Amino acid sequence: MQWDIVIGLEIHVQLATRSKIFSGSSTAYGAGPNTQASAVDLAMPGTLPVPNENAFRYAVMFGLAVNAEIGRRSMFERKNYFYPDLPKGYQTTQLAQPIVGPGYVDLDLSEGRTKRVRIHHAHLEEDAGKSLHEAVFDELGHSMSGIDLNRAGTPLIEVVTEPDMNSAEEAVAFARKLHSIVTSLGICDGDMSQGSMRFDVNISLKPKGSDTLGTRTETKNLNSFRFMEQAIAHEVERQMDILEDGGRIIQETRLYNGDRDESRSMRTKEEANDYRYFPCPDLLPVEIDDSFIEEARRSLPELPDERKARFREQYGLNDYDAGQLAGDAKLAAFFEDAVDTGADAKLAANWVQGELSARLNAEEKTVTDSPITGAQLGRLVTRIADNTVSSAGARKVFESLWSGESANVDSIIETRGLKQVSDTGALEAMVDDVLASMPEQVEQYKNEENPKKRKKMLGGFMGPLMKASKGQGNPKLFNEILVRKLDN
């Protein structure tokens, strides 16, 4: 049987405000346990929440970036459940009147396909703390569970999509696009390893072409694109096996273990909490007026879609290159630093996406940690374009820059003797010498009719020529001279 895959996402995005959503405590990551938890965060008796205006500003910016309606009257509800890392015994969140209403995001997919994914809404809420079950001990050294409330009260927006995605590729493309939007906006640091973005994936299958949605499961808390892709593949396969054996899917929440590629049920619908939502009486409804929205609109930086269009227009990049570079705000800035030195944009794009990206990936670094600056890469690209160095030579310069041997491209070229010889007179003399020393090969070449073979034979002269020039002859010029001399 053929199946349609239906996927909807819920994404928790931690907002990069300096203080928490309802208290003045810092949101900085990595401090000692409970050092960033005030009386309000600890839910001490009598304490009250005070909303952080910046969290609202960021949420509105997000709404504008995903073409959404902004909720003019935004309310908070209490979502009640007991858990040790939830100090008040309820989470302050939004249900009936979220700050961001329906919107959409357009995706670029493989083979030039595109897709629009609708956003149902996005709401503001507070994050919970963390339970620590390992390496916590009491005074007597007994193992115990610990609670760290530093994260409690960190502002989140939860983005809820419509079930518009039909493959892992689409879901991951959406996740990447959202990552790109929130990091471009500067409202989230995008660091998934620290939980700054967390994905819940709702998946169901239905017979191909059917209008009726199947029963869905929710796989929670995926914190990398790779795990998300694996989890979807895993869950689709699990559901397909059940359905093809004539079984039924149980509506449930599942946890995926990326290291083992396994999932298990966390709770079924019957076990689900009754959260008893009701409007939070400690917080008045927040009225978002036109001037607040306009101010947020004015503060919007360039968004990935706009940047992509500009890269195509301004730098003549193709759709793929423009999309790749524009999708990551920091990579885009690096690229533009390179181009701003006067470097050729297409060549710079190739180097950013080629050598640089490969090297960053290999060392598990992001562009922010790159030891090479955009300007340095720009100067290197310029030296390739003006024939000062060959591509092979440029890779050696790149190595020197990366290792921090020197920061100056020209001095590396100079001291390492990587400068190409482009003096035509000198090169012509070398060609004459080499041709004279290889009469048989010259003869064979001249007698060959097949242009493909001739081209290949031309390569036979290059080795000796590079040797003669000690690797510094400009290969492109050598080639031109060879052709001119041999073809006449």
Next chain:
Amino acid sequence: MHNKSVAELSRELESGRISSVELTQQFLERLQQEDGKYNSFITIAEEQAMADARVADEMRAAGRATAWTGVPFAHKDIFCTNGVRTTCGSKMLENFVPPYDATVTEKFRQAGAVCLGKTNMDEFAMGSSNESSFFGAVTNPWGLSSGEKRVPGGSSGGSAAAVAARLVPAATATDTGGSIRQPAALCGVTGLKPTYGRVSRYGMIAFASSLDQGGAIARSAEDNALMLNVMAGFDPKDSTSIDREVPDYTATLNEPLKGLKIGLPKEYFTDQLAPAMEEQVRNAVKEYETLGATVKEVSLPNAKLAIAAYYVIAPAEASANLSRFDGVRYGYRCEDPKDLMDMYTRTRAEGFGAEVKRRILVGTYALSHGYYDAYYLKAQKVRRLIQQDFASAFREVDVLMSPTSPSPAFIQGEKTSDPVTMYLEDIFTIAINLAGLPAMSVPAGFVDGLPVGLQIIGDYFAEARLLNAAHQFQQVTDWHQREPK
């Protein structure tokens, strides 16, 4: 000294006839001798009080004294006091010492007032008789001479009894459904519940957040005005407090009442009210006519729905507000929990008393899936209707007057077996909280030797007018000066 008002004590201190340290010592001694009869205090903060008194004397010496500097008073044990245990009348917080002050506490501290301790209250402010306190019932100073132990009302029963017994001239209190006015009435003292949002709720342990309001209990309207001068004002730490100028509430106490339009809600003068009570209230209204006020009957057609709506909304909010008492971070934790669920269930089963548990259950039920619309949403609609009733009444009159409670102080234990009978104690006060209006209870006579309270209700932020009306009444009557034997 113990019979003097806040205003009088302030003048004594100002004149230099007595220091704050001396005054505080006198009050502490009397408190320790006398309170055994009433159990109106949970904690007597002797050390802190003496430290406050020394600070007050220094403030006065430095020329920085306010009307409150050196004046002794008490806080209801619902207001967090930095370094002094704050129990909210519950075993759950028996040993809880807050590391912070409530905004109200801080304001009195800044004014130089001397807090003698924390007054008894119904557990988490849930009750109308002060019998649900983990620290024991409070006994009303009135009726004690006849050998009967009567309730002081609740939940601010400790504050009202302490003021009536002349243990303190004034005490803070809170009112969610009548918890300032009803005990003030039953103890023959003067109480003020301000407009919702007038006094910060920060550090005031929450019962029902949309209804709770801090206020005052003292013997006179003038002292209530002095208290509100300290307590009122916008607080950036409380998003529901209102940013509105605070007048000097003592400045308008002596305005004449000529032309004051009084409305009597007919729904508050029915056969639920004992005839002897009604007579006292009507006599008080006649006194106002003598002072130049006019009186007319008005209607609050939805008032009869107030108790039902209140007992959905208040428990619903309470059920969430009290979730934080889980044994994880502070407060009571059961012995040797075997797992997380065991810790939760036993901590809460052992830490909360019966009335608190009853209200958590009711509130949880009202918010449950499938019941929310029928209970919580319906109750909110009723709440809006009640607000509209008051709004139309205030288009016709300046203040409303009614009895504060349906009967005078009853005997301890009389109503504890039937929660609904107890809930009816607040039949005349609850609608005011649902509407968020300010109201006072003023001593207005006696029935069988027990005090009767007159409730005066004002429009939003009409505290100054209420205090003025109460003060003028107290210039021509002496009910508020009567002392229990």
